[in-house]
Amino acid sequence: MTLRARPYRSVLYIPGSRDRALEKAKELPADAIIFDLEDAVAVEEKVNARALLAERLAEGGYGNRALIVRINGMDTPWGAEDLAAMMEIGPEAILLPKVGSAADVAAVAAMLDAHPRTAGTQIWAMMESPVGILNAAEIARAPRMAGFVMGTNDLAKDLGCRTRGAMHMALQHCLLAARAAGIVCVDGVYNAFRDEEGLARECAEGRDFGFDGKTLIHPAQIAIANAAFAPSEAEIELARRQIAAYEEAVARGEGVAVVDGQIVENLHVDTARATLAKAGAIAGQEAA
Numbered sequence: 001m002t003l004r005a006r007p008y009r010s011v012l013y014i015p016g017s018r019d020r021a022l023e024k025a026k027e028l029p030a031d032a033i034i035f036d037l038e039d040a041v042a043v044e045e046k047v048n049a050r051a052l053l054a055e056r057l058a059e060g061g062y063g064n065r066a067l068i069v070r071i072n073g074m075d076t077p078w079g080a081e082d083l084a085a086m087m088e089i090g091p092e093a094i095l096l097p098k099v100g101s102a103a104d105v106a107a108v109a110a111m112l113d114a115h116p117r118t119a120g121t122q123i124w125a126m127m128e129s130p131v132g133i134l135n136a137a138e139i140a141r142a143p144r145m146a147g148f149v150m151g152t153n154d155l156a157k158d159l160g161c162r163t164r165g166a167m168h169m170a171l172q173h174c175l176l177a178a179r180a181a182g183i184v185c186v187d188g189v190y191n192a193f194r195d196e197e198g199l200a201r202e203c204a205e206g207r208d209f210g211f212d213g214k215t216l217i218h219p220a221q222i223a224i225a226n227a228a229f230a231p232s233e234a235e236i237e238l239a240r241r242q243i244a245a246y247e248e249a250v251a252r253g254e255g256v257a258v259v260d261g262q263i264v265e266n267l268h269v270d271t272a273r274a275t276l277a278k279a280g281a282i283a284g285q286e287a288a
């Protein structure tokens with residue numbers, strides 16, 4: 001299990017065209033923000049949204065959250081200009097929609113390589129097409145690739161499926177690819193943004209699958225995702241006891257401890273340390 005330096009429990013989409021929402025986001029306790037120029041922005045607003053977002057990002061004020069910009073596809077009339085505008089700002093990450101292959105990513109990475117402001121800019125990929133999901137392993141290892149975002153709306157559309165259950169295999173396949181490459185992987189959105197119980201259920205499922213967090217579309221969803229993807233007090237307390245018990249066992253010359261009737265070996269200690277690291281990263285994020 002990777003020890004992540006920052007949490008990605010709640011990853012909020014904000015339409016780049018909505019100035020009020022762009023302002024409001026500065027106060028919201030989301031771990032990460034996706035500033036969207038793609039599907040949340042109407043065709044006739046695309047150009048204005050790009051300019052507005054560039055202005056707001058240059059002003060700053062979003063704290064230490066992860067800031068990610070979703071541009072339009074490079075095969076659309078807006079993608080190249082979105083990328084050019086964002087390269088002048090040098091955002092932390094560019095999120096590419098509907099990625100189909102590692103070559104899609106490599107082409108954008110080469111452009112970032114050539115620009116002085118984007119030396120540290122990561123690339124994230126929307127995993128939302130059947131071909132992209134089949135190519136998940138190569139996409140996860142593409143240049144600058146740092147995170148997968150599941151696009152369950154587009155995927156459901158392309159599959160013609162009616163339930164989240166029908167997408168479980170795709171979700172797990174992308175998680176496997178992300179974990180094998182050591183990158184972040186966040187779950188898709190829950191569209192019924194006023195249904196708190198439904199969101200909590202889907203967050204719990206995503207957490208149990210192993211996602212780092214969930215993408216969100218409304219501020220009311222943030223607290224639910226933050227709670228679901230954070231280690232509970234009981235998990236933190238158990239992790240501490242497991243580490244202590246294992247260290248005592250090692251000091252006695254043994255390789256296995258027992259806590260609450262269950263064995264604790266070095267691999268369980270790795271998981272316990274990851275739990276504490278995650279709790280520490282969350283505390284750091286919330287204190288900032």
Ligand SMILES: CC(C)(COP(=O)(O)OP(=O)(O)OC[C@H]1O[C@@H](n2cnc3c(N)ncnc32)[C@H](O)[C@@H]1OP(=O)(O)O)[C@@H](O)C(=O)NCCC(=O)NCCSC(=O)C[C@H](O)C(=O)O
Pocket residue numbers: 012013014015020021022024025036039040126128150151152153154155188189193217218219
């Ligand atoms: C869904 C919404 C259109 C609802 O908007 P609205 O009717 O304005 O909601 P509220 O009146 O309840 O809003 C209350 C206040 O919160 C602010 N607000 C709303 N949404 C956001 C947001 N996302 N970020 C920041 N702030 C937000 C409002 O401005 C109100 O503030 P105030 O005026 O101070 O009271 C709307 O929530 C929305 O547009 N959500 C985002 C939709 C979106 O981004 N969609 C694209 C991403 S999903 C996707 O594409 C998935 C993927 O690609 C796939 O294939 O699955």
Ligand SMILES: [Mg+2]
Pocket residue numbers: 039126128151153154
């Ligand atoms: Mg999509």
